[in-house]
Amino acid sequence: MIVLMILIFLLLFLWEAPGLMAQEYWRELAVFTILLIVGLVLSLLLLTGVKLPYIESFWLNLFEKIV
Amino acid sequence: MDQGRISAGQLTLLVMSFTIGSWIVLPTGLQSGQNIWLIILFGLGGGMFFACLGLLLYRRFPGKNLFEIHELVFGPVIGKFFSLLYLWFFLQTGGGTLGVFVTMLKSTVFTATPDLALLVPWVIIVIYGCRRGIEVIARSNQPLILATVGLILISILLVLNIFEADNLLPFLDKPFSRIAWDALGVAVFPFGQGVIFMMILPRVNRQQKVAGAVFGGLIGAGLVLMIIQSLAVGVLGKVAEVLVFPTYEFYRIIDIAQVLTRLELIPLLNFLTMGFIKIMLCLYALAFGTAQLFNLRTYRPLAIPIGVLLLVVARRIFPSVSEHMRYFEEVQPYYGLFFCLVLPLITLGTALLRGRARREMAP
Numbered sequence: 085m086i087v088l089m090i091l092i093f094l095l096l097f098l099w100e101a102p103g104l105m106a107q108e109y110w111r112e113l114a115v116f117t118i119l120l121i122v123g124l125v126l127s128l129l130l131l132t133g134v135k136l137p138y139i140e141s142f143w144l145n146l147f148e149k150i151v
Numbered sequence: 152m153d154q155g156r157i158s159a160g161q162l163t164l165l166v167m168s169f170t171i172g173s174w175i176v177l178p179t180g181l182q183s184g185q186n187i188w189l190i191i192l193f194g195l196g197g198g199m200f201f202a203c204l205g206l207l208l209y210r211r212f213p214g215k216n217l218f219e220i221h222e223l224v225f226g227p228v229i230g231k232f233f234s235l236l237y238l239w240f241f242l243q244t245g246g247g248t249l250g251v252f253v254t255m256l257k258s259t260v261f262t263a264t265p266d267l268a269l270l271v272p273w274v275i276i277v278i279y280g281c282r283r284g285i286e287v288i289a290r291s292n293q294p295l296i297l298a299t300v301g302l303i304l305i306s307i308l309l310v311l312n313i314f315e316a317d318n319l320l321p322f323l324d325k326p327f328s329r330i331a332w333d334a335l336g337v338a339v340f341p342f343g344q345g346v347i348f349m350m351i352l353p354r355v356n357r358q359q360k361v362a363g364a365v366f367g368g369l370i371g372a373g374l375v376l377m378i379i380q381s382l383a384v385g386v387l388g389k390v391a392e393v394l395v396f397p398t399y400e401f402y403r404i405i406d407i408a409q410v411l412t413r414l415e416l417i418p419l420l421n422f423l424t425m426g427f428i429k430i431m432l433c434l435y436a437l438a439f440g441t442a443q444l445f446n447l448r449t450y451r452p453l454a455i456p457i458g459v460l461l462l463v464v465a466r467r468i469f470p471s472v473s474e475h476m477r478y479f480e481e482v483q484p485y486y487g488l489f490f491c492l493v494l495p496l497i498t499l500g501t502a503l504l505r506g507r508a509r510r511e512m513a514p
Contacts, residue, residue, distance in 0.1 A: 119456035
């Protein structure tokens with residue numbers, strides 16, 4: 085499953101990157117790659133069952149602590 | 152960047168769709184029971200006030216979107232920080248809508264379908280729409296909002312035999328503090344989330360009509376929401392206060408001569424179409440904003456990775472609907488106020504002060 089996930093992200097990269105390179109959009113390519121890597125890491129964490137915090141629960145807890 | 156242009160009419164319809172969005176199936180403020188229409192009316196007033204703030208800011212910097220305004224007012228560093236905060240807000244809004252979409256489908260129709268099987272196709276379509284630009288989003292929105300409003304108007308006829316006007320009474324039986332709190336909740340969500348349109352206003356072809364278009368959209372959405380929630384309360388009575396998806400439930404009990412029954416597809420369809428436009432607009436604002444933050448020449452390649460991020464956020468936004476409702480009840484009013492009121496006020500105040508300082512320094 086992890087390999088499949090990496091493969092999907094690789095395909096997404098290959099889908100977009102050649103066009104950006106051809107037009108010499110290096111900055112765009114860099115931001116695209118970084119965001120894609122962030123997405124890949126988060127997806128892999130979810131896939132492997134790492135307990136990422138729930139966003140709204142995080143705000144609720146933070147708010148309860150403040151008030 | 153996107154050179155697409157939309158008309159003022161299209162902006163009105165976009166504001167309507169965005170505001171109707173997910174609120175149509177998962178409304179807040181239901182604790183106020185039969186006063187819900189009044190809550191929406193007050194909320195609409197609050198939403199129009201937020202819109203006024205945004206439009207005042209836009210009038211001071213015509214042709215500039217929110218992120219450009221931040222950089223002009225605060226300079227590049229603090230400006231980018233403010234823009235980052237808004238990017239988070241757009242991400243949470245889009246992810247939240249996507250989360251509600253999955254929760255709704257999983258608890259009603261596709262009970263045994265895995266989350267990803269619902270999310271992935273949806274996100275692919277949203278990414279496709281986002282890459283086509285604002286013109287395509289606005290044009291695809293036109294038939295969808297017409298269908299939604301049409302279906303809601305038809306619903307008035309469908310519920311005539313089960314609608315009990317008595318359910319809308321007694322009027323104002325809840326304490327004022329309760330009503331004010333719920334109205335504030337509705338003002339920031341869904342009306343206040345319209346702050347996202349600050350990213351789209353420069354794309355309107357006739358700039359003098361922008362204010363009218365935004366207000367028209369807010370009022371239209373307010374009316375639609377008022378009709379649908381009043382119908383829900385009128386049909387379900389007190390039960391509406393405890394149901395998670397009251398709109399969905401009241402369509403289930405429509406029965407006209409045992410021919411027109413089980414029409415719960417109508418609210419689902421409404422939500423799918425309006426939620427689709429809302430998520431697409433969030434993704435567009437996110438991709439466009441991120442591109443602007445990094446001074447990129449095009450936002451299109453960012454649609455895919457940000458779409459993936461939206462998907463991840465949708466999976467980790469809330470553990471259950473009850474937690475989501477608790478969040479809306481306890482935190483969202485403050486959280487929303489920060490983005491709809493506090494940040495625009497700070498920006499507007501700073502812009503005014505800097506403008507005055509510049510005028511005084513000029514010879």
